[in-house]
């Protein structure tokens with residue numbers, strides 16, 4: 001392997017740069033641009049990036065809908081920067097926190113000429129970096145002009161965003177006795193693309209030749225650790241471990257996809273919007289996200305890595321079952337997991353049933 005970074009390693013660097021507010025240099029053929037996440041940008045860098053003409057603010061079609069900006073590119077809108085635009089303006093376009101207090105943010109002029117390929121890639125990177133999906137993009141008429149800046153460069157023709165899921169390797173595994181499930185082992189898995197680590201809790205010694213009692217649990221800091229009453233995650237986690245303990249065997253994947261894949265900061269932004277009256281799905285959309293941004297291929301990859309090919313899946317979410325089947329994991333049975341229903345989460349669970357197909 002050469003010492004210089006691979007495409008996946010360059011993408012991981014680009015994500016880290018965006019989180020820190022450092023621009024990334026994107027190229028595709030003759031097109032070149034500097035891109036930066038609006039959320040993390042400093043006023044100084046914003047001023048430098050917008051000093052020459054042509055900068056646009058790219059947002060997803062979901063966010064554009066709330067802003068009443070026309071998404072000519074289908075999945076995104078390229079909003080032209082008004083004269084004298086400030087970072088505060090860009091951030092209020094990106095972040096719906098004050099939408100209700102200040103509904104008149106537009107009118108917006110959105111671009112329809114030319115390609116949106118760089119914008120699309122930049123938004124995908126911002127999402128992967130768990131930032132608000134809104135990016136400032138400044139075209140570079142001379143692609144070589146950024147070479148001296150020492151920025152991370154991604155050439156989308158060769159370093160583009162991959163459709164493939166990462167490969168995972170077990171880093172370590174150790175014995176872990178647990179109150180709810182008895183003897184078990186915790187395995188830590190690390191991806192080869194610089195992304196999040198995920199964990200597998202193996203209870204007992206499940207027979208790989210038989211369908212294993214399994215739970216794919218997405219991280220919920222508020223529910224799993226704090227006992228939040230807004231969702232049913234904590235009780236589901238505990239009930240799954242207890243059921244595996246009772247059976248003497250099982251596997252619980254703890255997937256670090258907090259907030260259905262948008263990250264804890266964005267989930268808390270969604271919670272603020274929920275306090276303004278929006279439901280869990282509407283809140284995601286106003287932030288610019290889809291209902292569910294999780295990559296369910298990860299669960300299948302980990303199960304395969306552990307030698308499991310068929311599961312009795314503990315879930316109320318039919319989408320999880322079809323995703324597992326599509327990834328080649330046989331789901332022989334759905335085991336309902338109906339616990340933790342409270343007055344506080346009744347509306348949340350009803351929305352999941354009505355809009356996301358969950359079984360109540």
Ligand SMILES: Nc1nc2c(ncn2[C@@H]2O[C@H](COP(=O)(O)OP(=O)(O)OP(=O)(O)O)[C@@H](O)[C@H]2O)c(=O)[nH]1
Nearest residue numbers: 217218219220231257258259260270280315316317
């Ligand atoms: N974006 C967002 N995420 C939330 C909200 N409430 C809970 N979550 C997240 O939703 C996820 C719930 O995960 P799961 O319980 O595995 O998934 P599920 O789709 O409900 O399916 P089952 O529990 O298997 O029936 C966790 O990542 C939580 O952090 C919310 O209001 N907004």
Ligand SMILES: [Zn+2]
Nearest residue numbers: 220223231233
């Ligand atoms: Zn939760």
